[in-house]
Structures are given as C-alpha cells and as structure tokens.
Amino acid sequence: MNQKNGKNSLGIDICFEDLDNPIELFKKWFAKAEKTEINDPNAVAVATSNKDNQPNVRMVLLKGLSDKGFVFYTNFNSKKGSELKENLKASMCFHWKSLRRxxxxxxxxxxxxxxxADDYYNSRPYKNRIGAWASSQSQTLDKRNTFLKKIKEFEKKYPDQNNVPRPPHWSGWRVMPDEIEFWVDGEGRIHERLNYKNKNGKWEKELLYP
Ligand SMILES: Cc1cc2nc3c(=O)[nH]c(=O)nc-3n(C[C@H](O)[C@H](O)[C@H](O)COP(=O)(O)O)c2cc1C
Structure with missing residues (x-):
C-alpha cells in the first residue's frame, strides 16, 4: 500500500518524491513494484491505433528503460506492428495492484x-528465439499442429542454441514519452495524480484533479 507518512513540496504523498525527471520517479516506483507484485511487474498495456483511428490495446513486457523511453519487443508484422508502422504514436499503462498505483x-x-535488438534477442532462452521465427504473430492459424510443426522445422534449421539469428521482423519499439502521469489510490476515491509534460526537452510538472 502507499506510504501515508509525509507529503512532498506539492502537498501530495511523499511517494511522488520531488524529482524533475519522471524517468527517475518511474524507476523508484518500478523498483518497489518488483518487490510487491506477485508476477510480471513489467507487464504494461500498450495502446496503438490504425489509420482509421481504431484504438487497440494489449499487454507486453517492458524490457528496456532509459531517459529516451520505454522499450518492448515484438513481431513487427503483428497487428500492433502494422498499426505502429501506420501511426507512430502509442500509449502505455502500468497498473501495480499491490501498490494501488x-x-x-x-x-x-x-x-x-x-x-x-540483437543484444536482447540473444539473451532470451532458445525456445523463445525459435518461437520468434515460428510464430507469424497475429496471422490466422488453421490448426495448432501447423505451428508446432513450424517450431520443429526451425529447431532443425537452427540446432545450435548459441547461434539463432534474430528474425528480421522481430525487434523492439521504444515509446518516447511526451507525457508521463503517476497516479496513487486515495481513500474515498480522493486519488492523487502528478503529470509530467515534455516541453522542448524540459519536463514540467502539474497536479491533476483525480
Ligand atoms: C503479461 C503479458 C505479457 C506479454 N508480453 C508480450 C510482449 O512482450 N511482446 C509481444 O509481442 N506480446 C506479448 N504478449 C502478448 C500480447 O498481449 C498479444 O497477444 C500479442 O502481442 C499479439 O498482439 P497484436 O495482435 O495486437 O499484435 C503478452 C501478453 C501478456 C498477457
């Protein structure tokens, strides 16, 4: 649960700290979530939309973080991949139930x-790397066995566990933030929200009504 033992300079819970850089605040919250979540603290919903403005959201795993942004890996020919190629904008939402944040x-x-992409791909277990070749992610599959056969074929093609090349269609997207908003549950739905906006490379902070 949230700390209720102090306020920051904006009068909100001390867990919001007093930092100029939201990535630093994210790292602190994430480190806490890593200790409290039962699994996948790096699970995050990613929303995309296609050229008809149809939103689409699904979970992915956060696999990289720097001042430049938030990285996840996927098949670039998947639904999300095609949508991101059409519209290079995305939104992410983390929810840590154990922290109510x-x-x-x-x-x-x-x-x-x-x-x-290579560094991350090569750090993955053999099975995952083969799966990246065998799965035509988001395409229609006639029967499960077709996929299982493709897995076997790629295991034969790449028997050396230390030498499975990264498929050309498999890589990472980095979401480069224009805004990052932090939310904490409050008693009686009197929640607290702190939003950071990137204005010409400088982060500005604002409180939002819950
Ligand atoms: C907790 C969780 C984590 C996931 N992580 C990823 C991921 O990192 N990359 C990925 O491509 N799909 C991941 N998936 C599967 C996606 O949610 C989705 O089913 C798949 O990527 C196809 O989405 P699309 O058809 O919108 O492209 C994850 C699913 C769950 C539930």
Whole structure:
C-alpha cells in the first residue's frame, strides 16, 4: 500500500518524491513494484491505433528503460506492428495492484537499434528465439499442429542454441514519452495524480484533479 507518512513540496504523498525527471520517479516506483507484485511487474498495456483511428490495446513486457523511453519487443508484422508502422504514436499503462498505483505514458515510437535488438534477442532462452521465427504473430492459424510443426522445422534449421539469428521482423519499439502521469489510490476515491509534460526537452510538472 502507499506510504501515508509525509507529503512532498506539492502537498501530495511523499511517494511522488520531488524529482524533475519522471524517468527517475518511474524507476523508484518500478523498483518497489518488483518487490510487491506477485508476477510480471513489467507487464504494461500498450495502446496503438490504425489509420482509421481504431484504438487497440494489449499487454507486453517492458524490457528496456532509459531517459529516451520505454522499450518492448515484438513481431513487427503483428497487428500492433502494422498499426505502429501506420501511426507512430502509442500509449502505455502500468497498473501495480499491490501498490494501488498507475503510470501512464503517451508519446511517439521508434524502432530500437539493431544492436539493442540483437543484444536482447540473444539473451532470451532458445525456445523463445525459435518461437520468434515460428510464430507469424497475429496471422490466422488453421490448426495448432501447423505451428508446432513450424517450431520443429526451425529447431532443425537452427540446432545450435548459441547461434539463432534474430528474425528480421522481430525487434523492439521504444515509446518516447511526451507525457508521463503517476497516479496513487486515495481513500474515498480522493486519488492523487502528478503529470509530467515534455516541453522542448524540459519536463514540467502539474497536479491533476483525480
Ligand atoms: C503479461 C503479458 C505479457 C506479454 N508480453 C508480450 C510482449 O512482450 N511482446 C509481444 O509481442 N506480446 C506479448 N504478449 C502478448 C500480447 O498481449 C498479444 O497477444 C500479442 O502481442 C499479439 O498482439 P497484436 O495482435 O495486437 O499484435 C503478452 C501478453 C501478456 C498477457
């Protein structure tokens, strides 16, 4: 649960700290969530939309974080991949139930560098790397066995566990934040919200009504 033992300079819970950089605040909240969540503290909903403005949201795992932004990995030919290619804007929402906290991010996306994608891909277990080749993510699958057969085929093609190349269609997207909003549950729905807005490379803070 949230600390109720102090306020920051804006008069909100001390867990919001008094930081100029929201990535630093995110890191603190995330470190706490890593201790309290029962699993996947890095699970995050990512919303995209296509050229007809149809929103679409699904969970992914946060696999990289820097001052530049929030990175997740996926198949670039998937639904989300096609949508992001059409509209390079995305939104993310973390919800840590154990802390009753939420963080929302909105911004534009870029593909991570080849080296960044290779480094992460090569850190994954063999099965996951084979799966990235075998799964035509988001395409229609006629029967489960077709997929299982494709897995076997790629295991035969890449038998050396230390040498499975990264599929060209598998990489990471970095969501580069324009805004990051931190939310904490309050008694009687009197919640607390702190929003950071990026104005020409400088972060500005504002409180929002809950
Ligand atoms: C907790 C959780 C984490 C997930 N992490 C990822 C991920 O990191 N990358 C990914 O491509 N799909 C991930 N998925 C699967 C996606 O939610 C989704 O089913 C898949 O990517 C296809 O989405 P799309 O058709 O919108 O592209 C995850 C699902 C869950 C429930």
């Amino acid at each position: 939420q963080v929302r991010v909105i911004g534009s996306v870029e593909e991570v560098s080849k080296k960044e």
